[in-house]
Amino acid sequence: MVQLLDIPDDDGEITDWLEDLLVSRNFGETISQLAFLSGLDGLQKTDGDNLADTAPVTEALKQTIVAHGISPLNTDQRSVLLNNPVVLIELNQRIFETGSDYWMQRIASADAGEDQFLKQVAAVNFGDGDPSQRSSVATEAAEATDTTDLTNVTRLESDSATRPTLGGLTRRQLLTVAASILAVLCGAYLFQNAGSQNDQPWGWQSASALPAGVSSDRYLQSIVDSAEQWFDRDSGSSRQLAANLQSLSAGCQRLIDAPHQPLSADQRTWLIEKCRLWKDDIDRLLINVQAPGVDADKTTLLKNAADDLVSRIALAIKNRAEEI
Amino acid sequence: MVTDRVRQSDARQLVGRWYEQFGRELLVFCKGQMGHDDGQEAFQTMWQKVLNNIEKFDGGNARAWLYRIARNTIYDARKKKKPELNNLATESKVDRSAALLDHFLESEMKQQFQECVERLTPLKQRLLKMRILGESYKSISKKLDIPTGTVGSRFNRVKDEVKNCVAEKS
Numbered sequence: 001m002v003q004l005l006d007i008p009d010d011d012g013e014i015t016d017w018l019e020d021l022l023v024s025r026n027f028g029e030t031i032s033q034l035a036f037l038s039g040l041d042g043l044q045k046t047d048g049d050n051l052a053d054t055a056p057v058t059e060a061l062k063q064t065i066v067a068h069g070i071s072p073l074n075t076d077q078r079s080v081l082l083n084n085p086v087v088l089i090e091l092n093q094r095i096f097e098t099g100s101d102y103w104m105q106r107i108a109s110a111d112a113g114e115d116q117f118l119k120q121v122a123a124v125n126f127g128d129g130d131p132s133q134r135s136s137v138a139t140e141a142a143e144a145t146d147t148t149d150l151t152n153v154t155r156l157e158s159d160s161a162t163r164p165t166l167g168g169l170t171r172r173q174l175l176t177v178a179a180s181i182l183a184v185l186c187g188a189y190l191f192q193n194a195g196s197q198n199d200q201p202w203g204w205q206s207a208s209a210l211p212a213g214v215s216s217d218r219y220l221q222s223i224v225d226s227a228e229q230w231f232d233r234d235s236g237s238s239r240q241l242a243a244n245l246q247s248l249s250a251g252c253q254r255l256i257d258a259p260h261q262p263l264s265a266d267q268r269t270w271l272i273e274k275c276r277l278w279k280d281d282i283d284r285l286l287i288n289v290q291a292p293g294v295d296a297d298k299t300t301l302l303k304n305a306a307d308d309l310v311s312r313i314a315l316a317i318k319n320r321a322e323e324i
Numbered sequence: 325m326v327t328d329r330v331r332q333s334d335a336r337q338l339v340g341r342w343y344e345q346f347g348r349e350l351l352v353f354c355k356g357q358m359g360h361d362d363g364q365e366a367f368q369t370m371w372q373k374v375l376n377n378i379e380k381f382d383g384g385n386a387r388a389w390l391y392r393i394a395r396n397t398i399y400d401a402r403k404k405k406k407p408e409l410n411n412l413a414t415e416s417k418v419d420r421s422a423a424l425l426d427h428f429l430e431s432e433m434k435q436q437f438q439e440c441v442e443r444l445t446p447l448k449q450r451l452l453k454m455r456i457l458g459e460s461y462k463s464i465s466k467k468l469d470i471p472t473g474t475v476g477s478r479f480n481r482v483k484d485e486v487k488n489c490v491a492e493k494s
Contacts, residue, residue, distance in 0.1 A: 079458030
């Protein structure tokens with residue numbers, strides 16, 4: 001496939017084509033073809049007008065493109081871009097590294113067909129299933145079984161894989177024993193805690209926390225409602241409190257990373273900045289809960305502090321929603 | 325020992341979350357910079373580097389940190405193929421560009437495209453080049469002295485000619 005030849009007839013559609021090109025998985029191939037067309041090949045400059053003459057594309061223009069895409073450019077500016085593979089390469093890197101909402105949506109909509117490979121790499125590095133929930137111990141146990149067929153994926157050896165064997169047992173045997181012990185311990189733990197833990201995502205980690213296609217005040221209210229699910233959780237023991245704080249912290253990270261499309265740029269900036277501060281507070285509480293020697297009284301104190309923090313978070317977002 | 329194990333587990337979970345969040349776009353980035361096969365390899369290598377170096381993450385911008393590792397992995401892979409790239413100051417944008425173009429210089433797709441374009445008549449080559457490099461039909465009509473109404477159809481025929489040629493070669 002030669003992506004360059006998919007250039008549309010209609011001038012009005014060239015913006016879309018160029019944006020697709022800039023974040024394409026065929027970017028390098030396409031740019032090398034473009035460079036050939038513009039008289040530039042590899043490290044050789046065959047047309048002095050094109051390679052290093054990046055002056056017409058100002059830094060301000062590049063910043064506009066990185067934030068908002070190609071559409072703010074006029075035809076001449078677009079043409080200058082197409083004649084400057086060097087600038088396109090720089091823009092490609094900056095677009096990915098900056099990760100503006102505009103480009104992330106385009107990348108997400110343009111991307112398809114990599115699921116299998118992504119799963120395979122996840123399986124190698126994190127074990128099967130959800131990579132974010134996989135522990136190193138469990139991964140080692142999974143490595144011991146070694147049943148995954150990964151024809152296109154190189155097995156990347158971790159430090160643990162190169163450990164010497166002990167007591168005449170092979171590494172695989174040791175890991176199998178470790179996996180069996182782990183399974184028994186996990187079973188005992190789960191039995192002891194049966195009914196006390198709910199694995200469903202809650203709060204800001206739930207699917208409904210960040211609704212799409214709603215007004216900004218409705219969106220913020222949804223974040224408030226999700227935060228207040230904290231009070232439905234059982235945080236009576238230090239272990240439960242720690243688990244809930246961990247979920248809250250992960251949810252906060254989700255808020256920091258989310259595009260928040262229903263919000264204006266100012267609202268988004270406010271929310272993300274606040275979330276960073278709140279996450280620090282949550283993580284500090286978590287460290288205290290996980291510290292050695294936390295007794296029931298201290299757990300109660302920490303739980304009260306967490307309740308107070310969540311109340312303040314909910315109030316701050318509620319106030320912001322009411323300002324809209 | 326237990327603490328180390330817990331810390332390792334937390335780190336792996338953190339990287340797992342990053343993988344879910346940034347993995348897909350990083351794969352597109354790596355393939356865009358390296359091509360399909362080399363891009364997949366760079367992608368795998370970078371995640372192993374992330375896991376091995378997670379303790380060096382300072383808690384700042386995870387996206388920036390991951391892309392720095394991706395970029396360095398890509399440079400390392402290119403240097404392996406072309407040791408002379410060691411001499412490049414790879415943080416310079418011109419050198420970065422040169423390194424990318426050099427990587428694709430002898431790629432099959434690029435060679436096929438070049439050969440097919442070189443087969444075209446000089447007029448067709450100019451038409452193809454002018455249109456792809458952003459000139460309007462009106463401007464091309466003026467410069468090549470052909471009726472505006474026929475520029476589009478001529479260009480489409482040239483595109484088809486190159487596409488067919490590339491398809492025959494691949």
